[in-house]
Amino acid sequence: MILTQCAVCATELGLSLGKKCGRCSTRYCGADCQKQHWEEGGHDKLCRKIKKAGGAEQYNANEKYTEAVGAAAEACAEDTKGQTCYICTQALHWKTKEGLVRGCSCRGTAGFAHVSCLAEQAKILVAEAEENNLDIKVQHERFARWFVCSLCEQQYHGAVCGALSWACWKTYVGRPEADVARMSAMSVLGNGLFSAKHNEDALSVREAELAMKRRLGDSEHNILIVQGNLAITYDALGRLEEALQMKRDVYSGRLRLSGEEHEETLRAANNYASSLLTTDRFGEAKSLLLKTIPVARRVLGENKDLTLRMRLGYAAAIYRDPGATLEDLREAVTTLEETERAARRVLGGAHPTTAGTGEVLQEARAALSAREG
Template structure:
């Protein structure tokens, strides 16, 4: 259920909320329904019903809006090109233009969102028919909803957002516990986050977790829950809901350790997210302690130069600096000196992560030598905070 608020008063709705008999628009109660009927729903009810009822009508409308924005954003890049799927400049049915939101170069990768969606649907339906959806091949088919078939890179920005709505409108009519319907909600929520629709993404992903929790066999969707909780934690952080973010981080890491093992990339990334969250909340000692074992696991499994190891060391260094004192600051500087050397070798000197670590190292050295005022002035000039 994406329409999670009352159509009349915008109050949050339970999934069992009353709805219009004809078009399934949902309301808090009969009072809101009658009020909405008088304020214009009477004229729209038949149209919404003919459009597949409230959820489908809403999804189709949002899809068309998202496609229009994506086509306009890609207009300069797609001028004079044709769709690599249907070979036409304009889609034969929808008359929509072309997009390209992946890593393809030259004349490759131009397509209509409708063609990409139809291709993904055909492949997923075929995989479902052949009982492949629980296999790697099935997961690869599902990734076609957000991944380019040519360059194998994920779509981004407004193109991904349009495909998110395409995915949801394709599967929303399935039963509530259907796997494809659940995955489609997750795909839509992730795409909303990509374009900065933080509140909308939060609402969709919270509704998805509630939906899964209502299922009699919800353990089937454990990986989906973990992915959604990880995304929700980031969204909560962006909205200043820090305790909720921390709560989800603390749930996710032990579950990933249990399911995938302490040495898995997902578990180690989750551990780093937890440590970073604790550090940002000012719980520096707890952050460093939470990162101790994951860092050792990352070093044993991936080595000193792997990105996961480097990220865990960076978060450890930041947490150590937060403890205060000259000894901790010197330890932080020593870690960053090694991080910068490895980043230059592994990522290159022009990589943003390398440059960010070099900047942090300069700031920590300035703090040690007493150049605090210069560091704070530089941070303010960059639009950063005023604290250490």
């Protein structure tokens, strides 16, 4: 997580409260904790090292990045045996000695790389866009290389996404708080931690990000994005009613701000439907998705990840409803079979959407079999 707590007692400090070590910027709730950390917590031995690394936030990001790269390489070890990095062409990174990863939709011999190589590639592309003052659309496309594969154009997921998010954060954390790249990197970090299932850490980052954007007077569009991400994190942590209320508000805000055909509105609709499902409001979820899936198909296309996830949610709303008829269950199974085939073809078998659809399909088939029996 980013440093929002006292290094000694873990009191929540947000992004601005408390005091910092004058040399390395390690954060404390007050003088007593700072004194204790120096005398008993080993800070006297680490302080110069942290300062040399660029301060407490940079030092923490560097440490977390190294840890995440190791976890990602370990998670991908079976898939990457005998392969080489498509960027540097080596199996073992020449400098860091890290192993290979692949956390996208590439298949066969494509897409294997070192996190360090992917990070360096993204860093160079973003730097070129900034130095040449390229238009905002190009800059966004370049920055997306921190979380989107340049070969298959699908987002990274799992431990690989988590490692790249720390790479992104450690690259831009030293910039001023209002710097666009730094603010984007905080968003990437929250998403990466969530994808790697570090939900408590993701919550800390997203709460800090929302507070920062409100303090800096960011646009409603950007604040709605953070609120949507925060609501998804509440969901993952079991705070279901909080998640439902926030997702409802985000969807309403998106409709007002962007209209029903905007991708962010469709994403908000799917997130809201997901919470309706989680809280057993099956009829409301089905009604919402019946209205929005045709729009997603028209605007995004049949095989877009978001469209596939909306179809998955619709099928789940059908078969999980206690009042589902036999024909309802058959429709759910047919929808899931079509969605699973499309997801496997477009995203690959390892993608979370494909795996999730397969799991729900098994449940729906079991429910249909039980009813027919």
